[in-house]
Amino acid sequence: MDELREVMITTDEIKTDEYLINMGPQHPSTHGVLRLLVQLEGEIVHNVQPHIGYIHSGIEKMAESLSYPQIGHLTDRMDYLSAHQNNEAVALCVENALQVEVPDRVKYIRTIMSELSRLASHQLWWCVMGMDMGALTTFFYGLRDREDILDIFEETCGARLTVNYSIPGGLMFDIHPNFQRDVKAFIKKFKTKLPEYDRLLSGNVIFTERTKGVGFLSKEDAIAYGVTGPTGRASGFACDLRKHRPYSAYDKVNFKEILSDVGDTYARYQVRMAEMWESMSIIEQLIDNIPEGDYAVKMKGVVKLPEGEFYQRVETARGEFGVFIVSDGKKNPYRVKFRSPGFSNLFAINHIAKGWKIADLVAIMSTFDLVIPDIDR
Amino acid sequence: MAFNIYDFTTLTKSIHEGLSSQFSPTATLAIEWTIVGLAYLLFVALFGLFLVYAERKVCAAFQQRMGPMRVGPWGLLQTIADFIKLLMKELIMPKNADKFLYNLAPFIVIIVSFLVISVIPFAPGLATFDFDIGIFFVTAVSSVGVIGILLAGWSSNNKYSLIGAMRSGAQIVSYELSVGLSLITMIILAGTMQISGIVEGQRDMWFIFKGHVPAIIAFFVFIIAGTAETNRGPFDLAEAESELTAGFHTEYSGIKFAFFFLAEYINLFIVAAMATTVFLGGWMPLHFGEFESFNQIMDLMPGLFWFFFKVLGVIFLMMWFKWTFPRLRVDQILNLEWKYLLPINLFNILLMAAVVLFGLHF
Amino acid sequence: MKSIISYITEILKGIWTLLTGMKVTAKYFFTPWKHVTQQYPENRKTLKIAERFRGEVIMPHNENNEHKCTGCGICEINCPNGSIEIITKSLILEDGKKKRAIDQHIYHLGMCTFCNLCVKACPTGAIVMGQNFEHAVWDRSTLTKVLNQPGSKIMEGVKD
Incomplete structure (x- = not known):
């Protein structure tokens, strides 16, 4: 017994202290005002505690005092990289509640816009991922190609980021006459640029060494934590709503749901890279077949939803985005809840990053593709 | 005063004689030291500013940008403006910092850089010291710089700084080995540790050609290890912006930060200059054995031009690395050294020894 | 091996x-x-801004200083942020009837989120989105604008 105590005392003496370090709210790799309280032993992460709320803007509460068409423009400001999908979710939710059937043209355009939006988001994710890993040049290549999509948005939607294009009942405008030509030109150009991304980063031995076999998330854990989107699909969790709960024109196109059963950082990276190809193929299938017709159905001046609860979910670039509206029959909703993908994804980080190094924590966080206003809302 | 762009020995000699005729030997020495010191200060300040500008323009070109364009034509005065800004900035010191060490650290880093520069021959006759053990001096002194970084990280009383400093310590201590061994490889070929002797030995052919395979391997090992020693990307773990905000110099501001910044660029120059001196013939022009006319044309260009041409070439190579590759992780950086560079290096020394022993070099 | x-x-x-x-x-x-990359302030002349770009809300006037705003206030209702305030006045027409007309169409640029809902809702097309995006000012109060020009009146034949 005494011997054991002696051993314990000596190990106690050798044992170094863990220390806490605040990553954020101002930190280059938290991409916004996320604060991670990281418990470290030397370089090894023992515990990660995300603290959120630094950019809480009360969008859900604000929505209670706004009319239904007005809610849409607030969702631009949540996950600003998936503004189209967020708008679409609100629009679809209101349309379903009112049982309005939008024309096929609207469905097609919405789908194309959502996929362009996903491409732009994944491009930004790619370049920021490279930057987090220390390859600063990727940042400019990614933004360079994203600029083309934003120009298309600017031409058709009138805004580059906070587009507010899908509104209940259809679209804000009809597509610009140049839209199809520009999208096709972009796809053609980006098909030559995407292999370049692979040559620059995906194949790079330093990058693969840093990401392969790092930060595992199993399928069970992904489901348990509610991790959706490319992050969940990299763990083998088939959660692509475009495939399983098709909305808009997704039931009219052929595309693969990208799944990987590895679940490490590299798998999450590869799933997103493959999704870019899939998005391009979806756009190519639709762009020439946009049916003629109206770009919106005539809605009443004051939109009132019937009493009840309505839920609509869409697949954004980060995962499952849900809109839950409780209506009491007035022109304002009684309660609005947004199920944001980033929020659920973020809280799996402690589970994943435990035992890896600080540099891995940064890489893991990158592959989660966090948008902080999406988490805080 | 006889000024000759091809050989500065006459110039330095005439200055020395002129001064000796006027002053006592002690005073002459004092004046000469002052002149040399000022010349180095001026060179470091100007070349450091130029390198910062070059880095920004080079990285801009890699990234399809234009780089600084506002201050002066093509942004030429940008770094000078930045330097003035840094001079005027407030010096902030963390409350619980170790004041003495905190103030000392940037000076250690910059003084070490100056010490190493003093042995580099820029052109015939343009080198301050010429020891018998010049190469040994370079490796010995350049490893003192890590003390400054460690002190900076420790005394700032900041956890990010401390992690950065510890990473830097582990990294530089390991990579010292590769730098030393790759230089030893070339010393075997040169047969001397005196820097002037090494340069003189490359009159007919640069060592990288003369030593062929082992020399080329040693060159790349030296470039990799040298990049790691200067804490530049992809080995910039000590700063690791996306992980540690700014690493060991997180808490430094104003002119003290400028010292670290300048030291990084001087170290970049030092590594490039050492690579030039040991592998690429220093200020020696490019010569090919039999082509007499070609050699004569090459001789027309002065040694100073050749030296800076090669140095800038090597610096460009290192910038190219930095702006292409992602950063390594701390365990991988040690893996790379101990599992790859070190065995390759040791094998390379044997190879070089065999090449020299059996006279297989050109 | x-x-x-x-x-x-x-x-x-x-x-x-x-x-x-x-x-x-x-x-x-x-x-x-x-x-x-582009050199921004220098390339102002060649800068291409999409015609739909939402930079600010403007009220076009014709050469006779006439606009199409009837002062109905639908834009004010549709604005999610309260960026628009409509102040109306009553005009007494020749036949003795009273008619509502716009006195001041106040637009708070600093509060606007450029969502386009006001423009979409406007029944007469009186307000549109302008392409100007350089809104930096020294004084915040200058961001509050009156869209109808002084002395302007409604175009002939525009009704709510």
Whole structure:
């Protein structure tokens, strides 16, 4: 017994202290005002505690005092990289509640816009991922190609980021006459640029060494934590709503749901890279077949939803985005809840990053593709 | 005063004689030291500013940008403006910092850089010291710089700084080995540790050609290890912006930060200059054995031009690395050294020894 | 022996991947004229802004200083942020009837989120989105604008 105590005392003496370090709210790799309280032993992460709320803007509460068409423009400001999908979710939710059937043209355009939006988001994710890993040049290549999509948005939607294009009942405008030509030109150009991304980063031995076999998330854990989107699909969790709960024109196109059963950082990276190809193929299938017709159905001046609860979910670039509206029959909703993908994804980080190094924590966080206003809302 | 762009020995000699005729030997020495010191200060300040500008323009070109364009034509005065800004900035010191060490650290880093520069021959006759053990001096002194970084990280009383400093310590201590061994490889070929002797030995052919395979391997090992020693990307773990905000110099501001910044660029120059001196013939022009006319044309260009041409070439190579590759992780950086560079290096020394022993070099 | 061969091939493969990456950056380095950034204030004249770009809300006036706003206030209701305030006045027409007309169409640019809902809702097309995006001012109060010009009146034939 005494011997054991002696051993314990000596190990106690050798044992170094863990220390806490605040990553954020101002930190280059938290991409916004996320604060991670990281418990470290030397370089090894023992515990990660995300603290959120630094950019809480009360969008859900604000929505209670706004009319239904007005809610849409607030969702631009949540996950600003998936503004189209967020708008679409609100629009679809209101349309379903009112049982309005939008024309096929609207469905097609919405789908194309959502996929362009996903491409732009994944491009930004790619370049920021490279930057987090220390390859600063990727940042400019990614933004360079994203600029083309934003120009298309600017031409058709009138805004580059906070587009507010899908509104209940259809679209804000009809597509610009140049839209199809520009999208096709972009796809053609980006098909030559995407292999370049692979040559620059995906194949790079330093990058693969840093990401392969790092930060595992199993399928069970992904489901348990509610991790959706490319992050969940990299763990083998088939959660692509475009495939399983098709909305808009997704039931009219052929595309693969990208799944990987590895679940490490590299798998999450590869799933997103493959999704870019899939998005391009979806756009190519639709762009020439946009049916003629109206770009919106005539809605009443004051939109009132019937009493009840309505839920609509869409697949954004980060995962499952849900809109839950409780209506009491007035022109304002009684309660609005947004199920944001980033929020659920973020809280799996402690589970994943435990035992890896600080540099891995940064890489893991990158592959989660966090948008902080999406988490805080 | 006889000024000759091809050989500065006459110039330095005439200055020395002129001064000796006027002053006592002690005073002459004092004046000469002052002149040399000022010349180095001026060179470091100007070349450091130029390198910062070059880095920004080079990285801009890699990234399809234009780089600084506002201050002066093509942004030429940008770094000078930045330097003035840094001079005027407030010096902030963390409350619980170790004041003495905190103030000392940037000076250690910059003084070490100056010490190493003093042995580099820029052109015939343009080198301050010429020891018998010049190469040994370079490796010995350049490893003192890590003390400054460690002190900076420790005394700032900041956890990010401390992690950065510890990473830097582990990294530089390991990579010292590769730098030393790759230089030893070339010393075997040169047969001397005196820097002037090494340069003189490359009159007919640069060592990288003369030593062929082992020399080329040693060159790349030296470039990799040298990049790691200067804490530049992809080995910039000590700063690791996306992980540690700014690493060991997180808490430094104003002119003290400028010292670290300048030291990084001087170290970049030092590594490039050492690579030039040991592998690429220093200020020696490019010569090919039999082509007499070609050699004569090459001789027309002065040694100073050749030296800076090669140095800038090597610096460009290192910038190219930095702006292409992602950063390594701390365990991988040690893996790379101990599992790859070190065995390759040791094998390379044997190879070089065999090449020299059996006279297989050109 | 096998392990040595795999060790060497591993190194060579690694170096190859690094070289392919360097080839990509080199391609752009040696074509520096293909830069994608622009010198912004200098290129104002050649700057292309999409015609739908939502920079600010404006009220177009014709050459007779006439606009189409009836002062109905629908834009005010549709604005999610309260950026628009409508102040109306009553005009007494020739036949003695009273008619509502716009006195001041106040637009708070500082509160506007450029959502386009007011423009979409406007029944007469009196307000549209302008392309000007340079809104920086020294004084915040200058961001509050009156859209209808002083002395302007409604165009003939525009009714709510």
